[in-house]
Amino acid sequence: MAILAQVAAKSSPELTTGIQGALDFRRLWPRTTREYLDLKLQRSSYWLLRGDRAMPILRPFHRNHRRMQEGPSSGYSSYAYLRDREYAQSPTHFIRAFMLIQDDLKSIFEYVEPSEECLATFSYRIHELLMRTCMEIEANFKAILSENIYTPKFDKWHRPILNMHVYRTIDVTHHLSAFEVILPIWNGTPRVMCPFECWKSNQTPSWYRAYNESKHDRQEEFKKANLDHLISAVAGLLVVLSAQFGVEDFSSGHDGLTIGGHQYHDGEPAIGGFFRVKFPNDWSDNEIYAFDWEDIRDDPNRFSKFNYDAL
Structure with a gap:
């Protein structure tokens, strides 16, 4: 997991936030479950490393609607987070x-x-x-x-x-x-x-x-x-x-x-x-969302803040 964080630090601020979200999410689980998640994150298609790039994003940014990675729950997840009261103010x-x-x-x-x-x-x-x-x-x-x-x-x-x-x-x-x-x-x-x-x-x-x-x-x-x-x-x-x-x-x-x-x-x-x-069709693989909203909707840190200062 430390390697993933180091890769993110050398890449985009968007990617850094996505990987940090995975690390934060992992800490909520017991040790045995964390070990399983470590293996899952390293082997699954959610974390394909291409050179110094990883993908995609496991927590939505505030006020930022994006394309969702195709998956069993992608239809529901693509809009459900928009209705969360923490997603956007008023x-x-x-x-x-x-x-x-x-x-x-x-x-x-x-x-x-x-x-x-x-x-x-x-x-x-x-x-x-x-x-x-x-x-x-x-x-x-x-x-x-x-x-x-x-x-x-x-x-x-x-x-x-x-x-x-x-x-x-x-x-x-x-x-x-x-x-x-x-x-x-x-x-x-x-x-x-x-x-x-x-x-x-x-x-x-x-x-x-x-x-x-x-x-x-x-x-x-x-x-x-x-x-x-x-x-x-x-x-x-x-x-x-x-x-x-x-x-x-x-x-x-x-x-x-x-x-x-x-x-x-x-x-x-x-x-x-x-x-x-x-809607745009030019999202790269490391820019799309790839979360299952059912898995993270009760997480107090279910949303990320994009760091515009890093641009």
Whole structure:
């Protein structure tokens, strides 16, 4: 087990946390059981060592939804941890804010047709909704960092520096740049958006620049708060939520029975049921979750904190 810890120390902070989780989990058991777990961890597919890399992750990170390793309980485990009250602080607070924004966007669509011809449309209502949407994205980013490990730098007025450059580090853990969002109700071919794809080339999303510019200089930049940037920003908010909660909306009702089959639209129904989403398929083996939630759900240390300071 010490070898595994040494391997992790030379690898990614994500891997270090995963192996440390296994070590912590092991200490909860009697000695004979620990000896069995030692052998199991070293021999099972959960701990394949390739060079200086090990995989995968045995405890979920706070506010970080990922692909699950296939297994007998992977279907249940892939969503059950999202409903644990220790996973995220006040998740419904963030979901409700998105639902209101989505409803307001749908109201705008009652007057402005979602189409290529109308993308340059701008108004005070569109400007207001763009402001709210981007502020909500920032609130989600702050929640992700604060519930994991992140020590902000401070400006000369001793205020924490939190900006898009800082938030871009979240792409390492959440793969925001690999999400696709589909808006099915489009006059023409349904619009497909990748709101954070530009992060792959270290660029700032155009919709976020429009938000900042029209916020700080509305007189000159008002027209940038247009329908195009608004739709992209709402899609960006949906991506950030989906990367934390999957399609879980924390409804008080019962789970519905889903019947598989051919879908008219690409992707799968997203939170709120208005957009559709395609989740990332670029997770490497050492990034995926591989826990059985039944085994760890009563563990007081069932969640990990990702160390963003180590990036």
